[in-house]
Structures are given as C-alpha cells and as structure tokens.
Amino acid sequence: MALSDEERKARRKEYEDTHKELRASWRDSHKDELAAYREKNREELNRKNREWYQKNKEKVCLRTNKYYKKNISKYDQYKKKSYGGIRLESLSKVDPSLKCANCGCDDTRFLEVNHIKGGGMKEHQKRDDGMRNMILIIRSGKRGTEDLNLLCRACNSLDHLERVYGKTGLSVVWDKKED
Numbered sequence: 459m460a461l462s463d464e465e466r467k468a469r470r471k472e473y474e475d476t477h478k479e480l481r482a483s484w485r486d487s488h489k490d491e492l493a494a495y496r497e498k499n500r501e502e503l504n505r506k507n508r509e510w511y512q513k514n515k516e517k518v519c520l521r522t523n524k525y526y527k528k529n530i531s532k533y534d535q536y537k538k539k540s541y542g543g544i545r546l547e548s549l550s551k552v553d554p555s556l557k558c559a560n561c562g563c564d565d566t567r568f569l570e571v572n573h574i575k576g577g578g579m580k581e582h583q584k585r586d587d588g589m590r591n592m593i594l595i596i597r598s599g600k601r602g603t604e605d606l607n608l609l610c611r612a613c614n615s616l617d618h619l620e621r622v623y624g625k626t627g628l629s630v631v632w633d634k635k636e637d
C-alpha cells in the first residue's frame with residue numbers, strides 16, 4: 459500500500475531523529491567529498507534550490523515571519539546594539555567632533571548625515587547597488603565623506619525648507635543642557 463504524504467513525512471522525521479548523530483558524523487568524515495560534489499554540481503544544485511524556493515516561497519516567508527515575530531525582541535536588541543555602533547562609527551567618519559555643523563548640537567541621537575551642497579535625494583535615486591542608507595554606504599567605504607557634514611534633525615529640516623522656499627526666518631538654537 460502506498461504511503462500518504464503525511465506518513466512519509468512522519469517516517470522520514472523518525473529516521474532523521476534516530477540517525478541524527480550518525481548522519482552528522484558521516485557528514486563530518488566526508489567533508490571533502492561533499493565539498494567536491496557541491497562544487498562539481500553547483501549549477502544543478504543552485505537551479506534545484508531556486509526551483510524549490512519558487513515552489514515553497516509562501517511557506518518559507520510564513521516560517522521566517524513566524525520565527526521573526528516570536529523572536530522579535532532578540533532581533534531588535536541585536537539590531538539596536540549593532541546598528542547603533544555602526545551609526546556612530548559612520549557619523550564620526552563625517553565629523554569626528556560629532557556635532558551639528560549649524561547649531562553645534564552634540565546629542566548624537568539627533569545627528570544626521572547631510573550633503574553640504576544638496577543633491578542627497580538625487581544620489582539616493584541614482585544608486586543602483588541597492589544601498590539606500592547613508593550610514594551603511596559610508597561604512598562600506600563606497601563613497602568619500604568630503605562633501606558631507608553632520609546636521610541635527612532640526613537644522614537638516616531647516617536646510618531642506620530653505621532649499622525649497624529660500625530664507626525662512628527660522629533659526630535653530632542648541633541650548634545645551636549642562637549636567
């Protein structure tokens with residue numbers, strides 16, 4: 459009698475569970491052969507992977523989403539910690555003093571990368587390597603920082619307004635809190 463999909467899956471899982479260590483040690487002792495096999499059949503394997511992915515796309519997305527949602531705090535913590543460090547590193551490449559070039563604000567939470575002569579949006583749209591985030595672009599070394607400076611978010615907004623409307627009469631004052 460033919461097995462149903464469910465039954466076959468269950469048997470396979472049972473087999474994999476009981477033979478886990480055996481399989482792992484086999485893989486371990488056949489590393490070179492496996493690597494050679496993968497190298498030799500790379501295109502075929504890639505094609506199969508792609509086909510499998512296309513067929514199972516929705517399932518994969520669902521699983522990834524579910525995993526992400528379950529572990530969201532872990533991801534967030536990781537992202538915050540690592541991205542925060544990367545951000546400061548990139549900002550200090552633009553200006554080691556980590557200050558707004560206009561008002562002097564040195565609260566790094568408010569600082570943003572600014573194109574001194576404008577053209578930020580153009581660069582944004584022109585990039586074809588998929589990198590849209592200045593922090594990551596600077597970090598990658600794909601562009602220099604000579605035409606960039608740091609502005610706090612308030613001064614950056616004002617800069618934008620004055621580019622669009624001309625002089626606005628607005629000004630930003632950084633009233634540094636002493637603590």
Ligand SMILES: [Zn+2]
Binds near residue numbers: 562563609610611613
């Ligand atoms: Zn400012």
